[in-house]
Amino acid sequence: MAKRTPSINTNNLTAVQIMEIDACTRCGECVDWCPTYDAKDKSPGLAPRDKIKRWKSFMDRSYGLRAKLFGPKPVNDDEMQEFSDDLYHCTTCGVCGTVCEVGINTVELWESIRANLVKRGNGPYGKQNMFPKLIKEYRNPYMKDQKDRLLWIPDDIKIAEKADVLYFAGCTAGFNQQVLGVCTARVMNKLNVPFMLLGEEEWCCCSALIRTGQPHIDDVPKVSAIHNVEAIEASGVKTVMFACAGCYRVATIDWPRLIGRKPRFKIVHIADILADHIKHGKIKWEKSLNNQIITYHDPCHLGRHCGVYETPRIVLENLPGARFVEMDRIRAEQRCCGAGGGVKAGIPDLAVGISSTRINDAQAVNADIMSSTCPFCRRNLGDGRDNVYGVTGTDFDLRDNPENEMQVEDMIVLVAELMGLSTKIKSQMEEE
Amino acid sequence: MDYYSGISFGAMIMIAFIAIAVFLYGMFLNIKKWSLGSTGYGLEPSNGSIGVFLKTLLAAIKEESPKKGHKQSLITTLVLDILLQRRILRRNPLRWFMHITIFVGWMALFIFSLIMFLFEVIELIGIELPLALHPEVLRDTMAVPNDVFSYILLVGIIIAIVRRLFISDVRENTIAYDSVFLAGLTIITVSGFVSDWIRIGLFVDYGIPEVASPPAAFFHVIISLLFCIAYIPYSKYMHMIAAPLVLLANKGGE
Ligand code: HEM
Ligand code: SF4
Ligand code: SF4
Numbered sequence: 177m178a179k180r181t182p183s184i185n186t187n188n189l190t191a192v193q194i195m196e197i198d199a200c201t202r203c204g205e206c207v208d209w210c211p212t213y214d215a216k217d218k219s220p221g222l223a224p225r226d227k228i229k230r231w232k233s234f235m236d237r238s239y240g241l242r243a244k245l246f247g248p249k250p251v252n253d254d255e256m257q258e259f260s261d262d263l264y265h266c267t268t269c270g271v272c273g274t275v276c277e278v279g280i281n282t283v284e285l286w287e288s289i290r291a292n293l294v295k296r297g298n299g300p301y302g303k304q305n306m307f308p309k310l311i312k313e314y315r316n317p318y319m320k321d322q323k324d325r326l327l328w329i330p331d332d333i334k335i336a337e338k339a340d341v342l343y344f345a346g347c348t349a350g351f352n353q354q355v356l357g358v359c360t361a362r363v364m365n366k367l368n369v370p371f372m373l374l375g376e377e378e379w380c381c382c383s384a385l386i387r388t389g390q391p392h393i394d395d396v397p398k399v400s401a402i403h404n405v406e407a408i409e410a411s412g413v414k415t416v417m418f419a420c421a422g423c424y425r426v427a428t429i430d431w432p433r434l435i436g437r438k439p440r441f442k443i444v445h446i447a448d449i450l451a452d453h454i455k456h457g458k459i460k461w462e463k464s465l466n467n468q469i470i471t472y473h474d475p476c477h478l479g480r481h482c483g484v485y486e487t488p489r490i491v492l493e494n495l496p497g498a499r500f501v502e503m504d505r506i507r508a509e510q511r512c513c514g515a516g517g518g519v520k521a522g523i524p525d526l527a528v529g530i531s532s533t534r535i536n537d538a539q540a541v542n543a544d545i546m547s548s549t550c551p552f553c554r555r556n557l558g559d560g561r562d563n564v565y566g567v568t569g570t571d572f573d574l575r576d577n578p579e580n581e582m583q584v585e586d587m588i589v590l591v592a593e594l595m596g597l598s599t600k601i602k603s604q605m606e607e608e
Numbered sequence: 609m610d611y612y613s614g615i616s617f618g619a620m621i622m623i624a625f626i627a628i629a630v631f632l633y634g635m636f637l638n639i640k641k642w643s644l645g646s647t648g649y650g651l652e653p654s655n656g657s658i659g660v661f662l663k664t665l666l667a668a669i670k671e672e673s674p675k676k677g678h679k680q681s682l683i684t685t686l687v688l689d690i691l692l693q694r695r696i697l698r699r700n701p702l703r704w705f706m707h708i709t710i711f712v713g714w715m716a717l718f719i720f721s722l723i724m725f726l727f728e729v730i731e732l733i734g735i736e737l738p739l740a741l742h743p744e745v746l747r748d749t750m751a752v753p754n755d756v757f758s759y760i761l762l763v764g765i766i767i768a769i770v771r772r773l774f775i776s777d778v779r780e781n782t783i784a785y786d787s788v789f790l791a792g793l794t795i796i797t798v799s800g801f802v803s804d805w806i807r808i809g810l811f812v813d814y815g816i817p818e819v820a821s822p823p824a825a826f827f828h829v830i831i832s833l834l835f836c837i838a839y840i841p842y843s844k845y846m847h848m849i850a851a852p853l854v855l856l857a858n859k860g861g862e
């Protein structure tokens with residue numbers, strides 16, 4: 177009898193990750209915390225424990241004792257496809273890893289298995305397969321011309337030719353949610369912190385490719401990482417500042433892996449800079465939140481993945497007239513907003529389902545404002561808010577909240593507003 | 609050697625060696641399987657040679673975590689995460705109590721048995737031992753600690769069984785992987801108690817004389833060897849090796 181070949185291979189898994197699969201004790205703690213499992217009516221296949229069990233079974237059928245003695249047992253295509261689809265429902269939020277009783281690094285495990293599945297032809301999911309081609313061709317996921325990277329900057333904003341700080345704006349603040357870019361820049365200007373931009377030399381951080389298991393396709397993330405790191409180092413700055421949790425995560429964790437060394441600059445989040453200014457009493461506020469209740473949603477990519485919990489809280493607690501309250505499930509145990517891991521693009525309904533639950537958390541503490549520090553949380557929590565309240569998107573506005581609906585806004589927009597700065601983007605200014 | 613010699617001590621040694629061989633083969637298979645992975649994120653799979661796993665593990669243990677404030681010394685991981693299992697405690701104190709009793713009981717009995725075995729062998733090959741270390745004396749010395757830790761183990765096992773039988777959520781999610789492991793552990797623990805009770809004559813009234821003790825003890829020892837050593841790499845037992853290694857590699861976990 178001809179020996180069958182194993183149905184799965186170990187592409188993209190590290191030796192330690194393959195061991196992690198064998199370490200799971202099936203305690204089930206992760207199941208109780210998983211936001212996707214919760215939002216999908218506790219569909220059994222979505223539970224992290226179940227995903228580990230199935231991959232272990234695939235590994236055992238291919239490489240276990242019985243496979244050694246009698247040849248590998250096949251994994252049929254339907255079973256594999258179902259597994260893949262389930263795995264692509266995960267937002268890579270990582271709370272399963274935080275609570276895992278044996279400390280499995282789940283996010284990395286899911287991403288590695290995803291890459292394995294992409295290579296087999298089972299992944300990614302839905303529209304996600306467009307990412308590599310788009311980002312490779314345009315160097316951003318929004319199909320914009322690289323030449324237009326600085327188009328968002330209105331005349332009132334000063335960009336330094338040379339400075340100690342470089343603001344890595346990211347595609348989303350630069351093209352898609354420009355209010356974040358203009359607010360960040362105006363706040364920095366007002367605080368007299370000169371900063372540079374990479375402009376055309378800023379390429380997408382490729383977060384979406386890495387999170388969806390497509391980093392190997394033409395090595396786009398690696399090429400981008402090398403390009404970005406070298407461009408930043410060539411600029412001579414000491415510090416790179418991010419206002420996007422997705423980019424910050426990539427720079428902190430993925431860049432060193434992709435380029436094989438530590439970059440020669442410091443990575444900070446805008447919240448770090450603001451908190452520092454607040455501590456030294458260097459921010460002059462012009463307006464007040466008038467006693468509104470504000471709460472903070474930790475972005476997975478900033479909090480759990482990178483360990484930044486404190487500085488955004490320092491900022492929000494110190495907003496004038498703010499009554500800061502904490503919701504259920506915060507910091508390391510935060511409940512994901514549902515946008516990450518390619519879910520917003522791949523399975524938008526699921527993303528809104530999860531964010532609606534998060535909105536309920538904020539409702540439970542009577543929050544007037546739910547703030548975050550990530551453009552993707554902002555968009556998706558906004559959609560969740562619209563879903564829960566049955567309204568359609570209103571941007572944050574201090575003066576105008578007639579329905580008394582909860583407002584969802586990024587920390588930097590609140591800061592700009594309360595410092596008395598304009599939050600208008602260029603196109604809005606031109607209209608006037 | 610009377611204690612075992614319902615059937616000879618030699619037979620037991622042989623089974624011990626078989627158990628160890630089966631264990632080693634299983635570990636070899638596992639490490640070989642782990643070694644099919646790459647040595648780092650995003651790298652090509654390795655050549656599959658057996659050293660890859662060890663190399664990758666050591667590199668992971670040494671690597672600094674990129675996460676802010678996520679630093680932990682090896683000794684902290686070893687004591688707090690592996691020995692005291694604080695990650696279980698953080699999640700659920702009852703489950704922690706269940707596990708720590710199983711862990712402490714099992715480890716202690718395992719170590720006691722190893723010591724006993726060692727001295728039996730030393731005596732067997734004719735090396736003169738001080739009186740206190742003679743196997744018969746040693747067995748008496750260890751009788752009380754043996755008893756104590758057996759009861760500790762039993763407490764944990766009972767909690768685990770009750771949990772798996774009566775909490776519907778746990779019951780529904782129990783698969784053979786879980787139940788075989790727990791059942792095996794239960795059989796060993798109970799057979800240990802039974803053989804001991806026979807030895808001290810507790811069952812004489814029920815028509816089981818003390819002379820039945822050696823075969824009962826033999827049964828206990830054999831299945832212990834097979835189940836507690838040989839079966840490790842092929843079952844949920846594996847977590848007692850893999851879990852500490854994961855904790856070391858991930859600096860105590862997120
Ligand atoms: C050395 C480090 C070890 C670690 C970190 C560890 C970790 C764990 C964890 C996290 C669980 C899941 C507990 C839960 O359901 O909440 C578990 C289950 C279990 N462990 Fe360990 N373990 C270790 C060693 C051992 C040892 C030496 C034994 C001895 C036999 C053992 C026996 C068990 C049993 C029987 C269960 C299953 C309980 C059940 O069925 O509900 N463990 N272990
Ligand atoms: S990373 Fe988050 S969404 Fe994904 S399996 Fe874990 S808990 Fe669920
Ligand atoms: S928390 Fe960790 S050990 Fe427990 S079932 Fe989930 S992955 Fe397995």
Ligand code: SF4
Binds near residue numbers: 381383384
């Ligand atoms: S992750 Fe950052 S760089 Fe990448 S698309 Fe998003 S905002 Fe742009």
